[in-house]
Structures are given as structure tokens and as C-alpha cells.
Amino acid sequence: MKTQTTVAAQPEPISRFSEINGLKLHYLDWGGDDTRHTFLLLHGGAAHAHWWDEVAPRLMPFGRVLALDFRGHGRSQWPEPPVYGPAAYIEDLKKFIEQLKTRVIVVGHSMGGAVAQWTAVERPDLLEALVIVDALPGPPPLWRRLMWRWRRKVQGGKRPELDSAESLARKFRLSPPGTYLSPQALSRLALAGAEQLPNGRWTFRFDPETRAWRRMSHPPRPPRLRRITTPTLILRGAQSTLLRRWKARSMHRKISGSIFREIPRAFHHVPLDNPSDTAAAIVEFVESI
Numbered sequence: 001m002k003t004q005t006t007v008a009a010q011p012e013p014i015s016r017f018s019e020i021n022g023l024k025l026h027y028l029d030w031g032g033d034d035t036r037h038t039f040l041l042l043h044g045g046a047a048h049a050h051w052w053d054e055v056a057p058r059l060m061p062f063g064r065v066l067a068l069d070f071r072g073h074g075r076s077q078w079p080e081p082p083v084y085g086p087a088a089y090i091e092d093l094k095k096f097i098e099q100l101k102t103r104v105i106v107v108g109h110s111m112g113g114a115v116a117q118w119t120a121v122e123r124p125d126l127l128e129a130l131v132i133v134d135a136l137p138g139p140p141p142l143w144r145r146l147m148w149r150w151r152r153k154v155q156g157g158k159r160p161e162l163d164s165a166e167s168l169a170r171k172f173r174l175s176p177p178g179t180y181l182s183p184q185a186l187s188r189l190a191l192a193g194a195e196q197l198p199n200g201r202w203t204f205r206f207d208p209e210t211r212a213w214r215r216m217s218h219p220p221r222p223p224r225l226r227r228i229t230t231p232t233l234i235l236r237g238a239q240s241t242l243l244r245r246w247k248a249r250s251m252h253r254k255i256s257g258s259i260f261r262e263i264p265r266a267f268h269h270v271p272l273d274n275p276s277d278t279a280a281a282i283v284e285f286v287e288s289i
Contacts, residue, residue, distance in 0.1 A: 010057050013067070015075070020095045021088075026075035027096075030056045030065040037063030037128065037286060040097065040104040042112025044135075044269075046175070046206055048074030050192035051109065055271045058279035062286060063105070068096060070112070072207035074193060085213030086139065086220050089115045090122065097126045105286060109133040109271055110242070117223040120230045129289060130232045131282055134243045134270050137251060138222030159208060161201040168194050168202040176241050178267030180274070189272070225254035232258040233285040237266035237273065259285060 013028035028049045032039075039059050041052040049067035056065045069076040070089050079088075093115055097104055105128050108116030113135020120130045162168040172190035174181075181189070195205050232255045236248040245262075252260035261281050266273035 010053075011060070013053075013056065017075075018096060018099060020092050020099070023071055023077040023079055023092070025071060025077065025092060025096065026069040028052075028056070028067045030060055030067075032060040032062075032064040034064035034102060038100065038102050038104045039063055039065045039282075040100075040106050041065070041067040042093070042106065042108040042116060043067070043070070043073065044110025044112055045210065046073070047110070048193040048205065050074075050189065051269075051271055053192070054275035055279045055282075058275065059282065062283055066100075068093070070115075072210045074205055078207045078209075082207065082209040082212075083217075084207075084210045085217040086115060086118060087217055088213075090118050093119055094123055094126065097123075103128040105129040105131065105282075107131040107133060107282060108135060110135050110268065114138060114223070117225070117228065118220070120228045120232070121223045121225075124228070124230050127230045129286060130228065130230045131235065131285065132232065132251070133235045133278070134237050134240050134266075134268050136243060136247065137225055139219050159203045159206065161197065161199075161203050163201060165191055165194070165196070165202050168204070172204075174269055174272075176268050178239060178241065179269055179272060180265055180267070181269075181272050185272075225251055226256070228255045228258075231285075231289045233282065234258055234260045235270060235278065235281055236260070236262050237268055237270045238262045238264050239266060240268045240270075242268045 013030045016029050017024045017026050043051045049069045052067045059065045072078050072084055106116045113132040116130055117137055120127055169187035169190045193205050194202055196202050234248055234252055236243050252258050263270050263274050263277050270278050
């Protein structure tokens with residue numbers, strides 16, 4: 001029988017901050033019984049913690065649910081001078097989990113999934129389980145990096161400023177672009193990661209310098225998947241153009257004892273496209289271990 005993860009009403013998370021490596025990092029806390037499990041949800045690049053708004057309430061009956069904003073993303077502080085990249089994110093994640101004083105089930109989407117994989121290799125003692133959601137092992141592919149470079153050049157390295165919230169919502173695009181979200185849901189997601197400036201204009205809460213992290217640090221080697229001993233679930237959006245099926249199956253073969261599942265009706269942004277099946281797959285996996 002399929003695990004039931006539907007909730008009667010969507011609870012509002014509490015917005016909290018934690019001092020990590022000299023920065024104020026923001027996270028959402030939906031609550032839940034941390035004596036059962038603690039879920040820590042990680043977003044992808046240029047995203048934010050609200051990517052998990054529809055998944056998190058479905059996990060609450062099974063433990064405490066948190067979603068972290070990486071440095072330079074969402075409501076988390078921007079480092080000055082800018083220090084970004086996998087090494088910085090991994091160190092922040094490790095410190096954040098240590099402050100929780102409990103092992104966590106890390107659920108990472110896209111960039112967050114890559115950071116989770118590195119962490120599972122380096123500090124398996126911090127993790128109860130690992131869920132990789134449409135994430136490649138290691139940094140993004142060359143074509144994605146070239147696209148970011150072109151976009152930074154076009155935008156001049158600065159955040160775009162729009163004259164209204166409506167204009168900002170119209171400008172918002174997912175990358176890669178495929179999604180099942182309605183225009184209204186996309187607008188809500190855009191505004192959840194936006195702010196109004198003192199000059200009255202609107203912009204995204206995202207430091208464009210996060211895309212230029214290779215100027216700040218050397219790219220690390222891809223995580224050695226065969227060294228991951230944590231119970232692992234690999235989820236792929238059935239229509240994803242980022243994580244190809246052959247690549248997901250290769251990851252599955254390398255991580256001993258891992259489970260691989262495809263989420264139907266989902267492109268790359270699996271938590272947005274199909275939160276119900278995503279949460280159900282996570283719960284079924286966690287209950288099985």
C-alpha cells in the first residue's frame with residue numbers, strides 16, 4: 001500500500017536564523033517530532049528554501065522538517081568578500097547539522113543534492129539517510145556553466161531591478177525551463193524569493209556572484225560515490241533533461257544498497273512538479289530503513 005502523505009492544511013513554517021561560519025543563514029522550520037527523524041531539505045542553485053513548501057508538510061507526520069537557504073540565497077546573508085562554491089556550502093552544511101545535535105535525513109535537490117553527496121562522503125556520521133533529487137554528482141556540466149557566464153555578461157553581474165512585483169513575477173524563469181507548475185504557482189514561487197528595495201523597486205534575493213564561484217575557489221573532485229555508506233535514495237524526474245536516466249542508474253550502481261526511483265509527471269524541478277509523489281517516495285524509503 002502506498003504511504004499516505006497528504007495533509008489537511010498547509011502549516012506555515014517558522015523563519016529562523018543560525019550563525020554559521022560568521023554568516024547568518026536562514027532556514028524554515030515546519031516543526032514535527034524530532035525524536036522520530038529530522039529532515040533537512042536543500043534547494044538547488046539560484047533557488048531558495050520555499051522550493052520545498054509543498055513537500056515539507058507531507059513529511060511532518062514522520063519527523064521534524066527544516067529547509068535551509070544556502071549562503072547568498074533566499075534570506076541568508078551574503079558573504080563579503082563573496083565566498084561561494086561547493087567547499088563553502090559543504091562547510092556550512094556540516095556546521096549547521098552539528099548545531100542541530102542530531103543526525104539528519106538530508107534531502108538535496110540539484111545543487112543541494114551534489115552538496116549532500118559530498119557531505120555523505122566526508123561526514124557520514126552526520127547523516128541518518130541521504131535522498132538525492134535529480135542531482136548530478138559534482139559541479140554542473142560545462143554547458144550549464146557557459147549559460148551562466150553568458151547570463152552574467154548580459155546582466156552586467158547585477159541583480160535585475162523591476163518596477164513592480166508583477167513585473168518581477170513575469171520575468172521569473174526556471175532553469176532548466178520544463179515544469180508542470182501553473183503560472184499562478186510560478187508567480188508565488190518568484191515572490192517568495194524576492195524583496196522590495198528601499199527605492200521601491202523589486203529584485204530577487206539572490207547574489208549573482210554565486211554563479212562566479214570558480215573565480216573564488218578551485219572546483220573539487222566529484223564525490224566518490226562508492227564511498228557513500230549512508231542509506232541512499234536516488235530520485236529522478238521522469239522528464240528531466242539534466243539528470244539522464246543512464247546517469248541516475250550509474251549513480252545507483254556505484255552507491256551500494258541505494259534505491260533508484262523515477263517520479264512521474266516531473267521535469268528537473270521534482271519538488272515543484274510532483275510534491276505528493278516526491279514526499280511519498282521519501283517517506284516509503286525512510287520507513288523501510
